[in-house]
Amino acid sequence: MSFKIASSPHHHNQRTTSSLMQWVALAALPGIAVQAVFFGYGVLVQLLLAICTAWLCEALILRLRQKAVLPRLLDHSALVTAVLLAIAIPPYAPWWLIVIGTAFAIVMVKQLYGGLGNNLFNPAMAAYVMLLISFPVQMTQWLPSVSLQPVALSPLDAFCMVFTEYSCSGFSLSQLQQGIDGSTQATPLDSLRQDLAAGMTLAESLQRPVFYSFAGAGWLWVNLAYLLGGLLLIQQKVISWRIPAAVLAGLAVPSLLFWLGSAGASPSPLFHLFSGATMLAAFFIATDPVSASTTDKGRLWYGALIGLLVYLIRSYGGYPDAFAFAVLLANMSVPLIDYYTRPRTYGHKAKRDLK
Amino acid sequence: MTLLNALLALGTLALIFGALLGYAAIRFKVESDPLVEQIDDILPQTQCGQCGYPGCRPYAEAIANGDDINKCPPGGEATIKKLAELLGVEPKPLNAAQEVAIKRVAFIREDECIGCTKCIQACPVDAIVGASKQMHTVIADECTGCDLCVEPCPVDCIDMIPVADSVERWKWDLQAIPVKMVE
Amino acid sequence: MPTLFQQIQAGTLWDFHGGIHPPVRKSQTSSKPVAQLPLPDRLYLPLRQHIGVAGRLIVAVGQRVLKGEALTSADNSMAVPVHAPTSGVIHSISQHTSAHPSALPEPVIVLVPDGKDEWRERRPLNIATSSRHQILERIQDSGIAGMGGAGFPTHLKAGMQQPVDYLIINAVECEPYISADDALMQEAPTTIVKGIDILCQLLNPKAVLIGIEADKPIAIAALKAACSQREHYYVREVPVKYPSGGEKQLIQLLTNKEVPAGRRPADIGIVMQNVGTAFAIAQAVLDDQPLISRIVTVTGETLRQPQNVLALLGTPVSSLLDFCGFQSEAQQKVIMGGPMMGFTLPDLAVPIVKTTNCILAPTRDELPDNGPELDCIRCGQCADACPATLLPQQLLWYSKARDPAKLQEYNLFDCIECGACAYVCPSEIPLVQYYRVAKAEIREQQREALKAEQAKARFEARNARLEQEKQQRLARNQQLAAARQQTQPNQNQTVAEALARVKAQQAEKAALQATDSAKDHQQILAERELKKQQAREYQAQKQATAAASAADSTLASTSDSSVDSKAAAVAAAIARAKARQADAASSPTVEQTTAAEPTTQDTADPRKAAVAAALARAKARQAGQTNSTMAEPSAIAAEPEQQDPRKAAIAAALARAKAKQSVTATVETTVTEPVAADAAAMPEDPRKAAIAAALARAKAKQSAAPAQETAIVEPAAADIAVTTAQQSLAPDTGIQPDTAGNDDPRKAAVAAALARAKARKAQQSTEHQTTEQQLSEQRDSEESKTE
Structure with missing residues (x-):
């Protein structure tokens, strides 16, 4: 018999990366369910495709990099990336879109930077931006919520749509996008943007059926579901409250100011908070530990930066929603933020006092 | 007239920036040790003479004058790396075949x-x-x-x-x- | 706004950043009474059980010692002694696995108890009448060092000169499993308070804050009761959070103050002592019981009866485990200390020392091994848990990159190695281990840098000294040269004249004898050769002198000798000996004795004379052999080798061997014999014998080249070696009176200069070009120069 030598501490809280990632995936479930209900089962097909691609790519690259495959596959970080990307893209986008996107996220953005923990950018968002720039048409073909769709789509239809670009009954995606009135229906954010650009007032625009009440049909519920999941993550201490809070504040404060300043021309803060990918991004995407800031103060700055950028791009940029761009831009500034927000170490004077 | 204006504007700009740069050069001047001192500080000061010079200081002077940076066995790779960093040259493998003992x-x-x-x-x-x-x-x-x-x-x-x-x-x-x- | 003191009095508690809540698992041991451990077979007492230096050993193997008797004595303030925990016999003093994470062997006293447990005489102090110094001395002599873990000598902390605002008694015991302090507080609260009283007498603080974690209700009640009579003692319950028992963290908890980085709590008017230390102080001062035992928590699920035991210091861990019913499993971890900061033991023979508070033998299910280390995902949970508000993820990054500058920028050295970061790390990275390695490396680098700086300073000082000496010599030479010009007719020339006279005389004699002896053709040739050699030698000598007066040469001492009569005599003796070398060649038998005589008369010191004589003899013999055997080339070849005494020895031996070989039956043998006899007589002195031996060794070292010749060398060679050794040492001895005030390098320089002169001489011999005429011309010019 011999004794085992180990370094202290000999105790661990038994909470591993794997379990953290599982929590993230689990917390996304309500949102996914609501999304499937309101926007069709396409999201489930996309999830399936994304997860399979992610695992395959991860295993392949780990093999090539001569790393142990199983422990890294089981850290579920690839799973989370796949889930986030699958949720983010239009549910009836063609199958190759999600496959290319996921492969890009895992291979180029994550593994080529050195694998988990070394990537500068959020893989899901980098892939999203890549897809958006490369395939703008496919990436913006969101169907309106189920209640507004001219034809009801079954799960089987979802499969057909994703793989053949036609539903089982032979409708194409663009046909399905057409509203009852024959006009193409976009997402609420997109519609609002187009309407405002066309000279309509906010009140007039919000009358359109796509807005349902105020944030868009279905979108409110999806956002609420993600908010629920996000609060669960905070409660489980998987994520810190700082980034989501800062993101939401960064978005809400300017929109509130503009809404108050020019009522009728700018949408309300609530519209901003509960439409598009706001909650998903604030709680699930911006909080990606690897590419986010790691200091307490830094997290606030990082989150606020994302919120502000989202508001600016939504209001003045060329894209209806902007979380992917905002997150990537914030990712870039993380080293700088981290450097200047180092906490004061016990027993050390604050940096100001030093000088 | 336009030409004159342009020239004037450019000249003024040049003057302003020149003055700024000159001020900055004086105001933010970085006092640094002479190169030999810096090199000497990096060398391990064993004074062993294995580099072929009678001590670390003479070798530091030789490096400053362009000698190879890889002649110091007691310093080993670490010293070579630091020297390479200081002098902005490529680190070379240790000259002597002997590994750092x-x-x-x-x-x-x-x-x-x-x-x-x-x-x-x-x-x-x-x-x-x-x-x-x-x-x-x-x-x-x-x-x-x-x-x-x-x-x-x-x-x-x-x-x-x-x-x-x-x-x-x-x-x-x-x-x-x-x-x-x-x- | 209440002042800080008012807030503290009111019972305000603050909080520190981070911290974790691991399962405490103290109930297995905290509620049981403290068990007395049976006397073990052997006690292993490390000489050093604290931070600082070991005391001086004052016992010998085989000596019987009584319980409480000091085994070492503290001869400086950083030392505290160790004591015999029971009466017994010192079995041995040897190396034994240390109670340190490295498990490196360290010196221990092995004590075999005799079972009588016989106390030495005890002299309790009356604290009311004894002085501060007496109490502090007692604390040091009782071997008390901080019992919380660090082991800092207590008398230094208690003897602090700075004013102390708060004395904090650390009874927090925040690490899971450990309940030793808890047990102590339950069993002996009054003794602890007495110990605190003594500390108060020494430090005179404004208030005493006793910090206990809230999960020890019995201990809190016991201490509160014991402190009830003392109004400025405050028992404070601190919330259960690891590491609230860390010195800095507890200070922050109780006083909201931070110890500035790199400073001590004393600098902000705070002294912290462990509750166990307070108990030990009371025992030492009031009962004169030195620190010979302590309460140790022995726990873990591999034990049938986990409990607190009172163990003698030096008891092997195995005794404690066996006492508690240890059943080991495969790959058992045995941890000294707690699960957060303890270290695993490679061997159960490790003894209990003053800082050991827990022995933990968990099952694998209880404290599972860490899983494989995964990549850091920068989740920042470590930063949230860090009680020092560091950024562990950045430190990890820079530790891996071995970037000491960045590590220090991120305050690596403020890490208290509490393990909170590694406890929460989802990637199961052994962060603390990385930091320890990085810290050790940086410390080593700093040591190296310091050493390099010192080496540089020493090197530069040495160069400066050598340069200064050179300048001094130069200045003196110039002075002398000036002086010489004035006094030359009187002083300087006397030597030269005497030299010349001797030379002339000898030359005359040689010439006479040359005509007298047989006019063999060979002999004539030999004579001519010898005259040439003589001339060359003379010239060489002249040159050496000239070189000395030149600035660059180090032969200054020789030229100085012209002032010093004694040294001059030596120089003359050397010159004479050289001359004699030539004489001996032409008429070995007669000149040998006659030439040697004046030398002896001239030199006052008999020893010097002996050396000179030996030198002369050796030279003579060399020349004699040259003469008789015509083995000139070899002799000349041997000349340059004389630069080195080692080589000279071989050369001499070689020459002699050759001479022997060729002319065994000639007259020269008779010359050689007495010389050999003389030489043989010399190594009576054991020291000389040692030198002879050393030289013999040296010869062996050199034997590679003249392997063949060495084979011919006879045992008598050793004798010659002695002679040659004397020869080589002659300059040293000779010049000693002159340079007595100077140090060795100076002498060495002279020796080197002599060697150089010889080399030059040899060079000239090889040239074979110089004619007598040229020589005489040179001589004339030399003389005119000296005039």
Whole structure:
């Protein structure tokens, strides 16, 4: 018999990366369910495709990099990336879109930077931006919520749509996008943007059926579901409250100011908070530990930066929603933020006092 | 007239920026050691002469004048890296084939010492004490392990002994702990 | 706004950043009474059990010691002694596995108890009448060092000169499993308070704050009761959070103050002592019981009866485990200390020392091994847990990159190695281990840098000294040269004249004898050769003198000798000896004795004379052999080798061997014999014998080249070696009176200069070009120069 030598501490809280990632995936479930209900089962097909691609790519690259495959596959970080990307893209986008996107996220953005923990950018968002720039048409073909769709789509239809670009009954995606009135229906954010650009007032625009009440049909519920999941993550201490809070504040404060300043021309803060990918991004995407800031103060700055950028791009940029761009831009500034927000170490004077 | 305006504007700009730069150069001047001092600070100061120069300072001067940075075996790769960083050149592998040895100090087998003082003269850092026909000994704390005293000894009574591991200097190499087998 | 003191009095508690809540698992041991451990077979007492230096050993192997008797004595303030925990016999003093993470062997006293447990005489102090110094001395002599873990000598902390605002008694014991302090507080609260009283007498603080974690209700009640009579003692319950028992963290908890980085709590008017230390102080001062035992928590699920035991210091861990019913499993971890900061033991023979508070033998299910280390995902949980508000993820990054500058920028050295970061790390990275390695490396680098700086300073000082000496010599030479010009007719020339006279005389004699002896053709040739050699030698000598007066040469001492009469005599003797070398060649038998005589008369010191004589003899013999055997080339070849005494020895031996070989039956043998006899007579002195031996060794070292010749060398060679050794040492001895005030290198320089002169001489011999005429011309010019 011999004794085992180990370094202290000999105790661990038994909470591993794997379990953290599982929590993230689990917390996304309500949102996914609501999304499937309101926007069709396409999201489930996309999830399936994304997860399979992610695992395959991860295993392949780990093999090539001569790393142990199983422990890294089981850290579920690839799973989370796949889930986030699958949720983010239009549910009836063609199958190759999600496959290319996921492969890009895992291979180029994550593994080529050195694998988990070394990537500068959020893989899901980098892939999203890549897809958006490369395939703008496919990436913006969101169907309106189920209640507004001219034809009801079954799960089987979802499969057909994703793989053949036609539903089982032979409708194409663009046909399905057409509203009852024959006009193409976009997402609420997109519609609002187009309407405002066309000279309509906010009140007039919000009358359109796509807005349902105020944030868009279905979108409110999806956002609420993600908010629920996000609060669960905070409660489980998987994520810190700082980034989501800062993101939401960064978005809400300017929109509130503009809404108050020019009522009728700018949408309300609530519209901003509960439409598009706001909650998903604030709680699930911006909080990606690897590419986010790691200091307490830094997290606030990082989150606020994302919120502000989202508001600016939504209001003045060329894209209806902007979380992917905002997150990537914030990712870039993380080293700088981290450097200047180092906490004061016990027993050390604050940096100001030093000088 | 337009041409004149343009020239004037450019000239004014040039003047302003020139003044700014000049002010900045004076105001934010970085006082730095002369290069030789910086190089000398990087060298390990064993004064062993293995580089071919009589001591670290002369080698530092030689490096400043363009000699190779890879002639210092006691400093090893770390020193070469630092020198390369300082001088902005590519690090080269160590010139001599010898790998960086474990730290050693000289030890005189005192009953064999004949008191010839040859090692005392050879020691670059005066780390050997003794007098003619008196037994000599090495001040272990001051010895740089340069080997220079070994060769001159006529009776071969100087050994280079590896420095013993102590609790204070232990490097937390848990793998190296011998585990006792029981039963 | 209440002042800080008012807030503290009111019972305000603050909080520190981070911290974790691991399962405490103290109930297995905290509620049981402290068990007395049976006397073990052997006690292993490390000489050093604290931070600082070991005391001086004052017992010998085989000596019987009584319980409480000091085994070492503290001869400086950083040392505290160790004591015999029971009466017994010192079995040995040897190396034994240390109670340190490295498990490196360290010196221990092995004590075999005799079972009588016989106390030495005890002299309790009356604290009311004894002085501060007496109490501090007692604390040091009782071997008390901080019992919380660090082991800092207590008398230094208690003897602090700075004013102390708060004395904090650390009874927090925040690490899971450990309940030793808890047990102590339950069993002996009054003794602890007495110990605190003594500390108060020494430090005179404004208030005493006793910090206990809230999960120890019995201990809190006991201490509160014991402190009830003392109004400025405050027992404070601190919330259960690891590491609230860390010195800095507890200070922050109780006083909201931070110890500035790199400073001590004393600098902000705070002294912290462990509750166990307070108990030990009371025992030492009031009962004169030195620190010979302590309460140790022995726990873990591999034990049938986990409990607190009172163990004698030096008891092997195995005794404690066996006492508590240890059943080991495969790959058992035995941890000294707690699960957060303890270290695993490679061997159960490790003894209990003053800082050991827990022995933990968990099952694998209880404290599972860490899983494989995964990549850091920068989740920042470590930063949230860090009580020092560091950024562990950045430190990890820079530790891996071995970037000491960045590590220090990120305050690596403020890490208290509490393990909170590694506890929460989802990637199961052994962060603390990385930091320890990085710290050890940086410390080593700093040591190296310091050493390099010192080496540089020493090197530069040495160069400066050598340069200064050179300048001094130069200045003196110039002075002398000036002086010489004035006094030359009187002083300087006397030597030269005497030299010349001797030379002339000898030359005359040689010439006479040359005509007298047989006019063999060979002999004539030999004579001519010898005259040439003589001339060359003379010239060489002149040159050496000239070189000395030149600035660059180090032969200054020789030229100085012209002032010093004694040294001059030596120089003359050397010159004479050289001359004689030539004489001896032409008429070996007669000149040998006659030439040697004046030397003896001239030199006052008999020893010097002996050396000179030996030198002369050796030279003579060399020349004699040259003469008789015509083995000139070899002799000349041997000349340059004389630069080195070692080589000279071989050369002499070689020459002699050759001479022997060729002319065994000639007259020269008779010359050689007495010389050999003389030489043989010399190594009576054991020291000389040692030198002879050394030289013999040296010869062996050199034997590679003249392997064949060495084979011919006879045992008598050793004798010659002695002679040659004397010869080589002659300059040293000779010049000693002159340079007595100077140090060795100076002498060495002279020796070197002599060697150089010889070399030059040899060079000239090889040239074979110089004619007598040229020589005489040179001589004339030399003389005119000296005039």
